Amino acid sequence: MQKVAVIRRSCVLAVSCLTALVSPAHAQTINIWPGVAPGSEHWTQQEHVYKNTPVGTVIQNVVTPTITAYLPDRAKATGASVIIAPGGGFIALATTLEGEGLARFLQQRGVAAFLLKYRTIEQRGSGIPQMDQDTAARYGIADAIQALKVVRQHATQWHLATDRVGIIGFSAGGMVASGALLQADSAGRPNFAAMIYGAPFGVMPTIPSSLPPIFLAWAQDDNVVPKMLPRFRDALAAAGIKPEVHVYSAGGHGFGLKKQGTTSDHWVDEFYWWLAAQGFTKHAAAAAH
Numbered sequence: 001m002q003k004v005a006v007i008r009r010s011c012v013l014a015v016s017c018l019t020a021l022v023s024p025a026h027a028q029t030i031n032i033w034p035g036v037a038p039g040s041e042h043w044t045q046q047e048h049v050y051k052n053t054p055v056g057t058v059i060q061n062v063v064t065p066t067i068t069a070y071l072p073d074r075a076k077a078t079g080a081s082v083i084i085a086p087g088g089g090f091i092a093l094a095t096t097l098e099g100e101g102l103a104r105f106l107q108q109r110g111v112a113a114f115l116l117k118y119r120t121i122e123q124r125g126s127g128i129p130q131m132d133q134d135t136a137a138r139y140g141i142a143d144a145i146q147a148l149k150v151v152r153q154h155a156t157q158w159h160l161a162t163d164r165v166g167i168i169g170f171s172a173g174g175m176v177a178s179g180a181l182l183q184a185d186s187a188g189r190p191n192f193a194a195m196i197y198g199a200p201f202g203v204m205p206t207i208p209s210s211l212p213p214i215f216l217a218w219a220q221d222d223n224v225v226p227k228m229l230p231r232f233r234d235a236l237a238a239a240g241i242k243p244e245v246h247v248y249s250a251g252g253h254g255f256g257l258k259k260q261g262t263t264s265d266h267w268v269d270e271f272y273w274w275l276a277a278q279g280f281t282k283h284a285a286a287a288a289h
Helices: 002-012 096-108 133-153 172-181 228-238 263-277
Strands: 027-031 048-053 056-060 066-070 081-085 112-117 165-170 192-196 214-219 244-248
Touching: 066 096, 066 133, 081 096, 081 133, 081 172, 096 112, 096 263, 112 133, 133 165, 133 172, 165 172, 172 192, 192 263, 214 228, 214 263, 244 263
Parallel strands: 081 112, 081 165, 165 192, 192 214, 214 244
Antiparallel strands: 027 066, 048 056, 066 112
């Protein structure tokens, strides 16, 4: 549990605002569940947004999960889309370095981005809730799976291809993304997935023999989750899965879109190049030929 506490404290230090700097014409926020999200019917916590902290805005106690859509101009739209699950140790959401910046980066390149505000465990006072990783993550994983369904259901409205819907997660959001990737319903899985300094915590889940393309990235000097990503990479390899892997010499934990003068500054470019190599950045009409 000490490691979980360290992860949560580290993730909280990277959080910021959900909707700032987004053109209203390109941003639409919708609830992903009809009514109360299953499993939290009796939650009484109140969502809190803390502004003007040393790292920006902190969002905690999320009860109502949403996605905020960053849709590209029609002239640039490729038909591909990515759901973004920020980190925050399951008690907060980091939505600038691990959300908004990436959403705008993809939007500008014709890839629709959906920032997922998934449920988080209630935070009381200054203490870190004592809860095992699997229990803490299950709500976020359920929300990610539902978000995939919602994006595909709105594909026509948003001019998306239902077979080009991916997910990316950071830190705790990486576990959320991995849960959506490894879900039992193969038809509900994303068409591609990326985990940035995050992966399954605790017991390694069963790895299916067939999975969509996977992108992994982390820094060797990450002192929060030093073994998590290599363990996941090895589990994938043992199942015959060959992910794209980028291991940086420096960058620490929670590098997101920070510019630190390290090669980890450029992971987002490599992620985009990987998407291009998989054919996801081609215009949907061109990709069909």
